[in-house]
Amino acid sequence: MTVSDVNETQPNLRFSQIGKPLTRTDSPGKATGRTPYAGDYVMPGMLHAKVVRADIASARLKRLDVSKARALPGVVCVLTAQDMPDRTIATDIPGQTGRAKLKTDQQILVKERVRYFGEPLALIAAETPDIAEQARRLIEFELEPIPGVYDPEEAMKPGAPIVQGTDNIVATHKIRKGDLEAGFAAADVIIENTYITPFQEHAFLEPEVGLAWIDENEVITIRVCTQVIEHFRAVADAVGVPHNKLRVMGAMVGGGFGGKEDVTVETYLAILAQKTRKPVRLEFTREDSFLGHGKRHPIKLKYRTGVTRDGKITALDVQVLADAGAYVYLSPYVLLYCAVNAPGPYRVDNLNVFAQAVATNNMFSSAFRGFGGIQAAAAYEQQMDEAANAIGMDRIEFRRRNYLKTGDPISTGFVPPSAIWTEKCVDLAWQALGEPTPSKGPIKIGRGIAASQQSYGRLTFLHDTSEAWVGIEMDGTVTVRSGVTDIGAGQASSLAQIAAEIIGVTLPNVNVYNSDSQVTPLAGTSTASRALYMTGNAARLAAQAVRDRLAVVAAELLKAEPAQISMEFNQVFVTDDPSRAMDIADLVKVCASRGVHRSELAIFRAPFTDVLDPETGQGQAHPDYAYGAQAIEVAVDIETGEVTVLKCIAAHDVGQCINRAAVDGQIHGGTQNGLGYALSEEMLYKEGRLITPSFSEYLMPTAMDMPHVETIILESRSGLGPFGAKGIGEPAMTPVAPAVANAIADAIGVRVFEMPITPERIWRALEAARG
Amino acid sequence: MYGEFDLTLPQTLQEAVKALNAAGKDAVPLAGGTNVLIDLRSQRLVPKQIMDLGRVPGLRGIVVEGGRVTLGARTTVSDLLASPDIARCGPALVQAATVFAGQMVRNTATVAGNIACGSPAADLVPPLLSLDAEVTLTSTRGSRTVALCDYYTGYKADARAPDELITAISWPVPEANTFGTFYKLARRKGDAITVNGVAVSIGISDGRCVRARIALGSVAPIPMRACNAESLLEGQVLTPERIAAAAKAAAEECSPIDDVRATGAYRRRMVEVLVARLVENAVQAMT
Numbered sequence A: 001m002t003v004s005d006v007n008e009t010q011p012n013l014r015f016s017q018i019g020k021p022l023t024r025t026d027s028p029g030k031a032t033g034r035t036p037y038a039g040d041y042v043m044p045g046m047l048h049a050k051v052v053r054a055d056i057a058s059a060r061l062k063r064l065d066v067s068k069a070r071a072l073p074g075v076v077c078v079l080t081a082q083d084m085p086d087r088t089i090a091t092d093i094p095g096q097t098g099r100a101k102l103k104t105d106q107q108i109l110v111k112e113r114v115r116y117f118g119e120p121l122a123l124i125a126a127e128t129p130d131i132a133e134q135a136r137r138l139i140e141f142e143l144e145p146i147p148g149v150y151d152p153e154e155a156m157k158p159g160a161p162i163v164q165g166t167d168n169i170v171a172t173h174k175i176r177k178g179d180l181e182a183g184f185a186a187a188d189v190i191i192e193n194t195y196i197t198p199f200q201e202h203a204f205l206e207p208e209v210g211l212a213w214i215d216e217n218e219v220i221t222i223r224v225c226t227q228v229i230e231h232f233r234a235v236a237d238a239v240g241v242p243h244n245k246l247r248v249m250g251a252m253v254g255g256g257f258g259g260k261e262d263v264t265v266e267t268y269l270a271i272l273a274q275k276t277r278k279p280v281r282l283e284f285t286r287e288d289s290f291l292g293h294g295k296r297h298p299i300k301l302k303y304r305t306g307v308t309r310d311g312k313i314t315a316l317d318v319q320v321l322a323d324a325g326a327y328v329y330l331s332p333y334v335l336l337y338c339a340v341n342a343p344g345p346y347r348v349d350n351l352n353v354f355a356q357a358v359a360t361n362n363m364f365s366s367a368f369r370g371f372g373g374i375q376a377a378a379a380y381e382q383q384m385d386e387a388a389n390a391i392g393m394d395r396i397e398f399r400r401r402n403y404l405k406t407g408d409p410i411s412t413g414f415v416p417p418s419a420i421w422t423e424k425c426v427d428l429a430w431q432a433l434g435e436p437t438p439s440k441g442p443i444k445i446g447r448g449i450a451a452s453q454q455s456y457g458r459l460t461f462l463h464d465t466s467e468a469w470v471g472i473e474m475d476g477t478v479t480v481r482s483g484v485t486d487i488g489a490g491q492a493s494s495l496a497q498i499a500a501e502i503i504g505v506t507l508p509n510v511n512v513y514n515s516d517s518q519v520t521p522l523a524g525t526s527t528a529s530r531a532l533y534m535t536g537n538a539a540r541l542a543a544q545a546v547r548d549r550l551a552v553v554a555a556e557l558l559k560a561e562p563a564q565i566s567m568e569f570n571q572v573f574v575t576d577d578p579s580r581a582m583d584i585a586d587l588v589k590v591c592a593s594r595g596v597h598r599s600e601l602a603i604f605r606a607p608f609t610d611v612l613d614p615e616t617g618q619g620q621a622h623p624d625y626a627y628g629a630q631a632i633e634v635a636v637d638i639e640t641g642e643v644t645v646l647k648c649i650a651a652h653d654v655g656q657c658i659n660r661a662a663v664d665g666q667i668h669g670g671t672q673n674g675l676g677y678a679l680s681e682e683m684l685y686k687e688g689r690l691i692t693p694s695f696s697e698y699l700m701p702t703a704m705d706m707p708h709v710e711t712i713i714l715e716s717r718s719g720l721g722p723f724g725a726k727g728i729g730e731p732a733m734t735p736v737a738p739a740v741a742n743a744i745a746d747a748i749g750v751r752v753f754e755m756p757i758t759p760e761r762i763w764r765a766l767e768a769a770r771g
Numbered sequence B: 001m002y003g004e005f006d007l008t009l010p011q012t013l014q015e016a017v018k019a020l021n022a023a024g025k026d027a028v029p030l031a032g033g034t035n036v037l038i039d040l041r042s043q044r045l046v047p048k049q050i051m052d053l054g055r056v057p058g059l060r061g062i063v064v065e066g067g068r069v070t071l072g073a074r075t076t077v078s079d080l081l082a083s084p085d086i087a088r089c090g091p092a093l094v095q096a097a098t099v100f101a102g103q104m105v106r107n108t109a110t111v112a113g114n115i116a117c118g119s120p121a122a123d124l125v126p127p128l129l130s131l132d133a134e135v136t137l138t139s140t141r142g143s144r145t146v147a148l149c150d151y152y153t154g155y156k157a158d159a160r161a162p163d164e165l166i167t168a169i170s171w172p173v174p175e176a177n178t179f180g181t182f183y184k185l186a187r188r189k190g191d192a193i194t195v196n197g198v199a200v201s202i203g204i205s206d207g208r209c210v211r212a213r214i215a216l217g218s219v220a221p222i223p224m225r226a227c228n229a230e231s232l233l234e235g236q237v238l239t240p241e242r243i244a245a246a247a248k249a250a251a252e253e254c255s256p257i258d259d260v261r262a263t264g265a266y267r268r269r270m271v272e273v274l275v276a277r278l279v280e281n282a283v284q285a286m287t
C-alpha cells in the first residue's frame, strides 16, 4: 500500500486501534494451524453421508432402486424423494422482513424431473466414508432424457422446454429515466456493443462440510461452513421443526465469496440426523462442490451509448440477459444489482435498462462476490473505452467529463449519502503505473483503466438489521457476542477492534463469540459487503453504551465530567490531565459492586425502503455505494495471444480502514479473483453437463500468474459503516476484469468482447481484424 | 475413494522385474504417483496390484559418461532443475522442467512416469525427442533400448511390454554447435496442461543446418517429431523463408484436436508460430 488520503474535514480524528494494520485476532490460530474449521469437528459414533447426483441435465427419473445400497452392511439410511414427498427448501434470501418471499422453493431430492446436471437424487448415511461410497455405487437409477434448453435466448423462444414457471423468465427489471430518444438525438456518435461474461466458480479452499446432531434439548444442531447461519429457519421449515429447535453454528470459514450464501449441506445433514438420530457428517469432495453450489451468472449485456464530440454521454440503453440456470435462487436480486449498476459511476440522465434472467438446464447461478455489479462493470467500463475511442478522446478525460460527483443521483435517482471519489481513485491508480514498458517485436504493451461502483449493504427493501452484544468483565477484558459469520475476511476481528477502540482496551483483551444462530444475537449474513457496515455498527453502538456507563462512574472517581474522560490501552484518565488515571479493570470492579450494567445488546438498522418502482426503477435500492479504480498494464503476444499482467494498481475509497492489513488483503484477493475472471476462469457446460469438472480444466491464476499488486487506500470517512467505513469485500474485485480487457484492447488494437479473454480468443480477434 | 489393491515394495530391481513378470498386466508400477494417484481416486485405474518403485536402489540419478547422458527412471523433475549437467546437455529439458506443474509435483514427478503415462501433453517428452533420447526397458529377460521416437505406438499405447520397467533414459551429449530450446504454450503460467509444446534442437556448421529436430506435444495422439519440417531444414542455410516453410510443414504434419483448452485450428497455427520462433531463436543464438 502506498498513499493514504484522509478526508480533510476531520484532520484531528485520532484512533488508538482503528485503521492500524494490527495482527487480526484470528491470525495466530490460522498461521499455526490450530484453528478448527467445520470439517475438523467429529463426534463419537458419527455417520458419514453422501449425496447421489443425476448425470443428465434434463431428464425424467424413471427408476431409482436403492435396495442394494440399503442392504449393504454398515449403511444406516438411504433416503429418496419417496421418503419425504412434501419436503421442499426455500432458496430465497433468509431473514427478510416486510416483503413477500420469492417463489423459489425447490425439491430437496429429485421427485420426477431432473433440471440440472448434478441434481441430488438420494442421500446416504453409513458408518464409514468408504461404505457410504460403496453404497453410492450400488444405487441404480434410470434417467430418461427429455429435451432441455441451455441458452437463455433459446429458453425465451415460444415452444422452448420449460424449466421454471410458465415462460422460463425468472426476473425482469426496468430502469428508465429522462428522455432516451432525445438523448440519442443529441448525440454525435452512437456506440453499440455486446459484452459476454462467463459462469465463474467460487473455488474456495474449503469445500462444503458440516456435522449435525440432536442435542439434549431435541434441537437439531448443525456445525457447518456457511456465510449465513440464518438459513436455520429455512432448514427448520424443510425438516418440519419449529425455528427454535434447529440451531446452526458456524466455524471459521475457508472462503465463501457468495458460494456459501445459499444453503449447501445443511438440509441433507438435518434430514439425516433427524432420521438416524445420530451425528452425521457430510463433506463435499471438490467434484461435489463444483456441482453443489450456484455459479456467477453468465450475462450478455448489450450497450448502446450516445455521446457528443466533446465527451458527454447523452443517452444509454442497456439490455441485459442473464442465465439463471435451473433454479431461481438469488437470480432476481443479482439481476437487480446488474440493472442498477448498468451505467456505473457515471452520470447518465437519459437512461433505459431492461434486464431479464432466464431459467435453463444449466447449473443454477446465484451469489458471487460482486453480485451482478461485476458483470455490469465488465460491460460499462469496456464501453467507456469504446466510446472514448469513437470520438477520439483520451480515455481518462472522457471519464472525467462524465463521473458521478458526490451528491449526484445514480441510475435509480437515489443520491448516495457518502463521498464519490472516483476521480481521485482513477487518477492515483493511473499515475501509479509509472513509465510505460516498451513493446518489443510481437510483444505489445497496453494499459487499461476501469472505475467502478459497487453497493455495500443489502437491498434496502429487505429491511436488514444486525445485532451485537458487548460486555466487560471485572478483569477489564471484553466479550463481544454476535451471530456474524467469519468467512476469512476478519469479520470477528473487526468487531474486536471496534470494541477495543471504543472501550479503550487493547485488542488481545477482546474475545468474540460469533456465528451461532441460537446463542449469539442474530447479526445477519456475511454477504453483500455488509458485515462490517451492519454488525460493526451494532458492535459500535453496544460498546459505546457500555463505555458511556463506565465513563459516568470514572468521572465521579477521577473528579471530572464524563465528557472529559478518555479510555485507551486499558487505562481510564482525564483527557487534559492524564496523571489522574486508573486501570479500566479497577473501574469495572467499582461498577460491578454498584450494580452498573456492564453489557449492552444493540441493534443496527439499515435504511428501510419499499421496492423500486416496477416501471421506472426509481427509488433506493441500497444503503450506499463504494467507488474505486483499477489500472493495469499487460504484455500481449500478438502471435500466440498470451497475456502477461505486468502492473496492477488498485485504488479504493474504503471510507475508513478498520484494519489496514485486512483491507489490503481483501484488495489483493479481489484482484486475483478479477484477473482470473478476465483471463482464464470459465465453467463450461455442454448440454448442461459440466465439462470443466476439476482444477485441471478450471483455471484460476496461480502464484506464477499473479503480478505484484499495489494498493492505494483512500479514506473519505464518509461511509455508513462504523467510523465512516464503507465495504471493500466486493468492491475490491469489481473494476479488475474490465481494466484487463481495456489494457488488452489497448495493446492489440482490437477488442475481445467475451470473457475470459483467452489466448485463442485474442488470436481469433486479431485474425478477424487482419481479414 | 480408492478401490482395493495389493501393494508390493520390491527392494531390488531383480525383485521388481520378477514380481512384474508374475503379475503382468495386473500390476501398475508406481513412481512419483502424480498420475497414478489421480487415476486411482477417479477409478480410471482399478489395478489388482501397485508396485512402488521407491525402494529400488539405483533408479535415481544423472550420469554423464562416454559421451552420453543417462537418467535413472526415478529421476525427478526437480532433480533435472538442480543439475548442472542437464543445464549443459539438455537445456530444453530444463526449460520444460521450469514450467512443469508446481513445486510440490516437481519434487516427486519422475521422468519415466512422464514418458510412461503416455499423455500427448507430457512436457518432458518433446525435449527428450529433440535430444534423440532412448528408453531402456528391463525385464527378467534382460534389457533393451528403444528410441523414444519409436516408443509410442498410438494414443496411450507404447512399446513397453507389461513385464518391462523403464529403468533409464539416455541421449548423446549434444555437439558444441547445437542449440536446444523448448516452449510451453498454456492457458496460464503455473500448473497448466500444455496447449502446445514445442522443442527444437538445431545444429549449424559452416552456415548450414547440420541437425534439425522438431518435437511437438499436445498436437497429435502422441508426442511427435515433425520429420517433414526437419528435412526441410537439414543441409540448408536457415533463411527466414526456409524457416517459415519448415514451420508450415510442421503445422501440416501434426493432427491436433479440439478440447476444453483450445481448438485444433488454433493449435495448428501455433505450431507454425512457435516452430518458426524457436528455430529463429536457435539460429540467432548461434550466429
Ligand SMILES: Cc1cc2nc3c(=O)[nH]c(=O)nc-3n(C[C@H](O)[C@H](O)[C@H](O)COP(=O)(O)OP(=O)(O)OC[C@H]3O[C@@H](n4cnc5c(N)ncnc54)[C@H](O)[C@@H]3O)c2cc1C
Pocket: B028, B029, B030, B031, B032, B033, B034, B035, B036, B037, B038, B053, B073, B074, B099, B100, B101, B102, B105, B108, B109, B110, B111, B112, B113, B114, B115, B116, B117, B121, B122, B123, B124, B164, B165, B166, B167, B191, B192, B193
Ligand atoms: C497438479 C499436477 C500438475 C501436473 N503438471 C504437469 C505438467 O506441467 N507437465 C506434465 O508433463 N505433467 C504434469 N503432470 C502429470 C505428472 O506429474 C507427470 O506426468 C509426471 O511426470 C508423472 O510422473 P510420476 O513419477 O508421478 O508417475 P506415476 O504417477 O508414478 O506414474 C505414471 C505412469 O507411469 C508408469 N510408470 C512410472 N514409472 C515407471 C517405470 N519406471 N516403468 C514403467 N512404467 C512406469 C506408471 O505405472 C503410470 O502408468 C501434473 C500432475 C499433477 C497432479
